[in-house]
Amino acid sequence: MTAGEPAGGHARPTSVTETLVAGADIVAAPAKLELTAEEAVTQLYTIHYRSLVRLAALLVRDEPTAEEVVQECFIAMHDGWHRIREEDKALSYLKQAVVNRARSVLRHRSVIDRNAPKPAPDMPSAEQGAMSLLERSAVIMALRGLPDRQRQALVLRYYADLSEAQIAEMMGISKGAVKSHTARGMSSLRAVLEQTA
Numbered sequence: 001m002t003a004g005e006p007a008g009g010h011a012r013p014t015s016v017t018e019t020l021v022a023g024a025d026i027v028a029a030p031a032k033l034e035l036t037a038e039e040a041v042t043q044l045y046t047i048h049y050r051s052l053v054r055l056a057a058l059l060v061r062d063e064p065t066a067e068e069v070v071q072e073c074f075i076a077m078h079d080g081w082h083r084i085r086e087e088d089k090a091l092s093y094l095k096q097a098v099v100n101r102a103r104s105v106l107r108h109r110s111v112i113d114r115n116a117p118k119p120a121p122d123m124p125s126a127e128q129g130a131m132s133l134l135e136r137s138a139v140i141m142a143l144r145g146l147p148d149r150q151r152q153a154l155v156l157r158y159y160a161d162l163s164e165a166q167i168a169e170m171m172g173i174s175k176g177a178v179k180s181h182t183a184r185g186m187s188s189l190r191a192v193l194e195q196t197a
Contacts, residue, residue, distance in 0.1 A: 045074055058159060059151070
């Protein structure tokens with residue numbers, strides 16, 4: 001046995017061709033996650049953080065809350081990295097986590113809004129100040145006026161580029177309901193944008 005040969009006397013294949021020829025004798029090791037949690041989360045954060053914040057901002061309607069939502073999702077992903085079996089599914093996991101957390105924020109916000117005293121008519125609320133950051137285009141202003149389900153369906157379809165099946169799963173509704181919310185949302189957007197043109 002020479003140096004570099006494994007026990008048993010068989011030399012390791014050194015090229016793709018040798019690997020294919022010797023493939024019958026080699027048992028493939030089970031696929032593992034190649035990156036540590038720190039490496040994977042850092043890489044995903046660097047590449048996708050801003051786009052995930054924009055996605056969350058369109059759903060929750062203010063950027064500071066959107067940043068919190070996305071940061072919490074990255075923390076949860078880091079903590080649960082050992083449960084992720086395939087690295088290429090990590091971005092899908094993050095998108096779904098962002099949508100779920102954004103929806104949770106909206107539910108919590110609606111409970112607070114229902115029980116909070118109304119501000120005086122001449123005093124702008126803190127939310128109005130944060131919203132002014134997002135009101136830079138006619139489309140975003142029109143999106144803001146849509147019912148939650150229609151807005152979510154449109155953002156997930158046209159901004160997050162998800163399929164109807166993925167949207168249905170994230171929103172917990174049928175594909176038919178996704179089509180209906182999307183069609184109604186598009187019709188409302190078109191009408192608002194034609195009035196402002």
